[in-house]
Amino acid sequence: xxxxxxxxxxxxxxxxxxxxxxxxxxxxxxxxxxxxxxxxxxxxxxxxxxxxxxxxxxxxxxxxxxxxxxxxxxxxxxxxxxxxxxxxxxxxxxxxxxxxxxxxxxxxxxxxxxxxxxxxxxxxxxxxxxxxxxxxxxxxxxxxxxxxxxxxxxxxxxxxxxxxxxxxxxxxxx
Numbered sequence: 001x002x003x004x005x006x007x008x009x010x011x012x013x014x015x016x017x018x019x020x021x022x023x024x025x026x027x028x029x030x031x032x033x034x035x036x037x038x039x040x041x042x043x044x045x046x047x048x049x050x051x052x053x054x055x056x057x058x059x060x061x062x063x064x065x066x067x068x069x070x071x072x073x074x075x076x077x078x079x080x081x082x083x084x085x086x087x088x089x090x091x092x093x094x095x096x097x098x099x100x101x102x103x104x105x106x107x108x109x110x111x112x113x114x115x116x117x118x119x120x121x122x123x124x125x126x127x128x129x130x131x132x133x134x135x136x137x138x139x140x141x142x143x144x145x146x147x148x149x150x151x152x153x154x155x156x157x158x159x160x161x162x163x164x165x166x167x168x169x170x171x172x173x174x
Contacts, residue, residue, distance in 0.1 A: 001147050003129055003136050009154045010125040013165040017172035019113055022120045023081045025168050026111040027051045035167030036160050038063055051078050059088070066134060069094075076102050077110060085110035095132035106133040122168060124161040128153070 001007050015022055025031055029051065033039045041060045048055035052075065059071040077085035086109055087102035099105060112123045128135065128150070135153050139146045 001150050003139055003146065003150060006127050006129050007150050007154060008125060008127045009158050009161065010123055011158055011161040011165055012121060012123040013169050014116055014119060014121055015169045015172050016119040019081050019115060019120050022113055022122060022168065022172050023084075025171055026113070026122070027078070027080070027084050029057050029086075031168065031171075032164045033059075035163045037163060038156075038160050040068075045072065051075055051084065053078050057086075069134075071106070073109075074102055076108065081113060083110060083112050090131060090133070095134065095137055097132075099131040104131040105129075106131050120172075122165060124165050126157050126161070 029042050029044070033041050038061050039059055040062050042057050045056040045058055048057065055075045057073055057075075059073055060068070061071065062068050072089045072091045073086040074089060075085070076087050077083045087105035088107045088109070089101070089104070090096075090099040090106055092098065095106070097104075102108070106129070108127045110123075110125050112125070114121045114123075135149065139149055142149065
């Protein structure tokens with residue numbers, strides 16, 4: 001597994017709730033911060049107040065090994081009742097040339113809803129890269145450990161995605 005290949009992770013959960021209720025939750029940019037071990041809070045940027053493709057928001061993150069950092073994300077998929085996605089950008093150029101558009105994202109995150117018997121099947125996924133990131137910086141220092149570093153990061157991300165999905169399920173089914 002190589003960073004240049006755009007490593008991915010996906011988790012899913014069945015939720016006994018109506019699709020509109022699940023959509024309401026996943027299209028709230030603040031929801032992941034309520035249960036994620038890494039994302040701490042978010043806020044809309046540039047006067048945005050609602051989820052539309054192209055709207056941007058800031059994410060404030062914390063990781064015990066890396067500390068705190070801020071990201072800028074741009075919504076890339078807003079298909080009500082079906083898909084919600086955003087690309088994380090390095091607008092400040094922390095890892096090289098500033099990434100100002102989704103085609104240069106550090107990562108792209110998605111929620112995808114599918115109707116299922118008794119409710120919804122909700123998938124949460126991430127694709128790392130293609131833009132430079134903290135992970136690619138570490139890989140550059142230890143290229144012989146690239147696969148191990150990617151798998152460790154994907155495992156952390158899966159843990160966070162599972163926590164978010166479980167949070168969505170609890171809220172939707174309450």
